[in-house]
Amino acid sequence: MIDIEKIPSPCYVMEEELLRKNLTLIKRVADESGAEIILAFKSFAMWKSFPIFREFIDHTTASSLYEARLAFQEFGSRAHTYSPAYVEEEFYDIMHYSSHITFNSFSQFRRFYPFVEKSDEKISCGIRINPEYSEVEVELYNPCAPGTRFGVTADLLPDTLPEGIDGLHCHCHCESDSYTFEHTLQHIEEKFSKWFSQIKWINFGGGHLMTRKDYDVEHLIALIKSFKQKYPHLEVILEPGSAFTWQTGVLVSRVVDIVESRGIKTAILDVSFTCHMPDCLEMPYYPKVRGTETLEGHKYEDGDEKRNIYRLGGNSCLSGDYMGSWKFDHELQIGEKIIFEDMIHYTMVKTNMFNGINHPSIAIWHINNQLEFYKEFRYEDYRDRMA
Template sequence: MMNDFYKIPSPCFVLEENLLRKNLRLIRSVADEASIEIILAFKGFAMWSAFPIVREYFGGATASSLSEARLCTDEMKTKAHTYAPVYDPVEFNQLMKCSSHITFNSVSQFERFSSKLSTSDHKISAGIRINPEFSEVETELYNPCAPGSRLGVIAEQLGDKLPEGIEGLHFHTLCESYSTDLEKTLTAVEAKFGKFFGQIKWVNMGGGHLMTRKGYDTEHLIRLLQEFKSRHPHIKIILEPGSAFAWETGFLKASILDIVENKGIKTAMLNVSFSAHMPDCLEMPYQPRIRHAHSSPIDGKPTYRMGGNSCLSGDYMGYWSFDQELQIGDTIILEDMIHYTMVKTTFFNGVQHPSIGILKSDGNFELVRKFGYEDYKGKLS
C-alpha cells in the first residue's frame, strides 16, 4: 500500500522494503538449506541506507575496490570478501584493514602482495580467481570467460600445485543465470581445477545466481550445492549474488517533460537519462518494463519511444504502447530499477540525478538522498 506515493519526488529511485525483505527471506532459506554462506555483492546493490534491513538476514559482503571495502566495514559492520582485477600498492595496506578475504586475479598479483598479508593485524584468507574457460553468458561485455579474458587464471597457468598461501578458489562465470548454468560451470571447474581441491578451504562461486527471478529452480540450486559439499566436505562454499538481492525490489519514478514527433515516431521526453541513470539498458541491452504500458507496439494503441534528457543521440529506448495518449506532466514508472542502476549512475551533462528513497513496509515514503549542483560540481574537481 503506497500511502505516500504523491510525496515521491521526480525523478527518484524507490526501494520497496516489503519486496526487498521477500528476496532476503528466499536467499536466506537457500543459504540455510544448503548450509553455505551467501554474501551481498556491492557491485550490484550498494544502497547502504538499506543495509540495516540486509543485516537482519546476512552478515557479509563482497567488495571490488577500496571504497566498497570501506563501505563494508562502515555500513555492513564487517570485513569484506575482496576481489579486484588488479590492486594498487598505494591502497593495499588500507584494503587489508577492511578485508577478511582477498582474492587475487593473477599469480603475479598474489606474488607481489602475499608477503604483506602476514603483516596484517588480523587473519586474511588469500584466494585466487580461476577461469574455467566456460560460460553461457551471450553478451560479450558480461562474459568473463571469453577467449583472451583478463579475468582469472586458466588451469594450465597453475601447473600441479597452487602457490603456497592460497586457501581458496574463486570463479565468476554467470550473469542473471539459472541453476542449470551453474551445474554446467561446476562440471567444467571440477574437471579443470579439481586436482587443487585438496589444497583449499573454500570456493567462492561468484555471482549471477538469479535465484529470486520467477521460474528459478531454487531446489535444484540447493541440490547442486549439497552434492558439491558431499564430494568435497572440507570445502566451504560462498556465493555472492548482486542482482538477486535487489531483483524487482523497486522502481524509478520519472516525468514526461515534452513529446516530440519525427517521421511518425513519437518520443516521450523524460526527466531521466538511460545513458546516465539506466546504463545497463543500453549496455545489455534490454528494454525495461513501464507500469501500465505494453512492452511492444500494439496496432491501434498510442505508441512511444522513451527519450532521455542527455544530449547523447542514442539516449532513448522503445517502443511501448499505452491505452491512452500520453500527456506532458504524466508520471512514468520504470520497473525493476534498483540493481545495477544506482551503482552505475553518472552526472553526464549535469542532468538532474534522481533522488533515492525507501517505501517502507507501512506504506510511508522516506526520502533518503536528494542530489544537487554541489554533487555534480564536487565530482569534477
C-alpha cells in the same frame, strides 16, 4: 504497495516488503544448502538499507578499496575483496577492510602476499580461476570470453598451490539459472578438483538469480549440498548481486515534452537512459514500463501515431539517449508519470551526471507505508564531482 502519487519525480524507490521477501528466500537457501551467500556491492550499495540486510546475511563482497571500506564502516564486517589488479598505495587499507582477498593472477599474488604475511590482520587469500566455460551470451558481460583478463586457467596452475592460497574464486554467470550453475560445476570439477584438497573455500561468484520467479531454488540447494558432500572440508560461498534486489523497486519519472518526427512520437522524460539506466543501452535490454506493451524491434508504420506508440527519450544531449517503443493504452500527457520497473540493481551504482543532469532521489517505501528519503541530490553534488 507503493503509492506512486506520493513519489516525487525523478526518484528510485525500493519497497522494504519486497526486499525482505528476497532476503528471506536467500537466507533459506543459505541455511538449507550450507553455503554462505554474501551481497555484491557492484550491483547494490545503498548503504542506508544495510541494517535490513544485516538481519539476514553477515558479509559482503567488494571490488575496490571504496567498496571494501563501505563494507567495513557501514555494513559492519570486513569484505571478501577481489580486484583485477591491486595497487600498492591502496593495498594496506584493503587489508584492513578485508577478511578475504582474491588475486586475479599469480603475479599479483607474488607481489602482494608478502604484505599479507607481515600484516597483523587475519586475511584468507585466494586465486581467481577461469573455467573457460560460460553460457553468458552478451560478450560485454562474459568473464570467460576468449582473451578475457579474468582469472587463471587450469593449465597455468601449478600442481601444488603456493603457500598462502586458501581458496579458489570464479565468476562466469549473469542472471543465470540453477541449471547453468550445474553445467558450470561440471566444468569446474573436471578442470580444478585435483586442487580442492589444497584449499579451504571455493567462491562460485555472482549471477545466481535465485529470486527470479522461475528459478529452481530446490535444484540449487541440492547442487550445493551434493557438492559439499563430496568435498566436506570446503566452505562454499556465493556472491550474487541482482538476486538481492531483483524486482524490489522502480524508477519514477515524468513526461516533460512530447515531440514528433515523421510519424515517430517521443515522450521526453526527466530521466536519462545514458545517465540513470546505462545497462539498457549497454546490454541492451528493454526495461518494463508499467501499464504498457513493450514493442522491442518495432518498425514504425503509418497510423502508429494514432495507436499511442511512443519512444521514450532521455533529457541529455546524447543523440542516442532514447529507447523504443512502448504502446500505451492512452495518449500521453505532459506531466504524466512513467514508471520503469525493476530499477534498483545495477542502476544507482552505475549512474553518472553527464550534462550536469541531476540524479533521481533515492528512497525506501517502508512496510508501514511511510516514504523515507535516503538521498536527495543538489547542485553541490555535481560541482564537487567536477572539482
